[in-house]
Amino acid sequence: MDDERQQDTRSRLTASRRGVLAAAALVPAFTGVPARAQPLSSGSQGRDLLPPVMTKLTDWSAVGGVLGRPGDMRRFMYHTAFPRRDLRVFSRGILIKPALALGTHVSFVRYADHSTLMMGDTVVTERELQHFCDVLQQRGIMLTAIHKHLLAHDPDVWWVHLHAHGHDPVAVARGVRAALDCTSTPPAEPVTASPPVDLDTASIDAAMGVKGAASSGIYTCTYVRAETIADGDMALPPGLGATTSVNFQALGGGKAAVSGDLVMTAKEVQPVLVALRRGGVELVEVHHHHLNDDPHLFFVHYWAVGNAVALAAAIRRAVNLTKVVPMPGITG
Secondary structure (H helix, E strand, O other): OHHHHHHHHHHHHHHHHHHHHHHHOOOOOOOOOOOOOOOOEEOOOOOEEEOEOOOOHHHHHHHHHHHOOOOEEEOOEEEEEEEOOOOOOEEOOEEOOHHHHOEEEEEEEEEOOOOEEEEEEEEEEHHHHHHHHHHHHHOOOEEEEEEOOOOOEEOOEEEEEEEEEEOOHHHHHHHHHHHHOOOOOOOOOOOOOOOOOOOOHHHHHHHHOOOOEEEOOEEEEEEEEOOOEEEOOEEEOOOOOOEEEEEEEEEEOOEEEEEEEEEEOHHHHHHHHHHHHHOOOEEEEEEOOOOOEEOOOEEEEEEEEEEHHHHHHHHHHHHOOOOEEEOOOOOO
């Protein structure tokens, strides 16, 4: 009987918590329209999800101060970039620009229960990797993936995905900063206008079916999953942890090095891999970025060199096999 009463108490507490969260939600999931007493989002398994809330740049001033550089707002996300300008990485004889594949990015999102989710994708050398991971673990920041984004390259570089969730975003920022300070990640530079990209971007846009954007000499086309993606009991805002990215680095004469990743569900993986290879695109890795996402997502990183417009068309055929929608204006 005691066990039954305890179970009943737990059930009432869970129901009460959900009711409080629903009443506390300040915005409907995935919109920028202020509202009150909005219901929680519905997950793919019919369970309630906690929605993200809109914030302002000034809400993250303490986090930005700890990270030591200005960030920017990307809809629900406070985003900060740490390009590895200190590295001269060559892959297949091509000098990789930081914005093509050597950018560390961290994003913070506020939720209706006033908690904060941080996700990041970080770039470290092989010599930096183990100590970097040790510091993150000491600070309570989870590692959710360690892998490659490029084929054979020199020096050896690794990409580490980060995850943290709690009610003290400044403490999380301190952990991220402590780990980055163990690497040679350079300090921020003054923001300057992005140089023009020597590619037929109008034709690339037409082939990709989305308006791309130039940043630091790289032209990027971005798509997001069309369905709601959950991370545990939280609904992820579009553009966080579930994007397809196609990045073009001009090589002259209409040619480009193309690097990026496509986001897929399990049933989409094999058709996408076949389409990429049929389009002359090289496969780098297939893996997860997350531990508790729903639906569970896979990512394929790829590489290609050739006519930029032709490669855009080839990659678009693979993109069309996935449940994504264009997201213009998102780079990085």
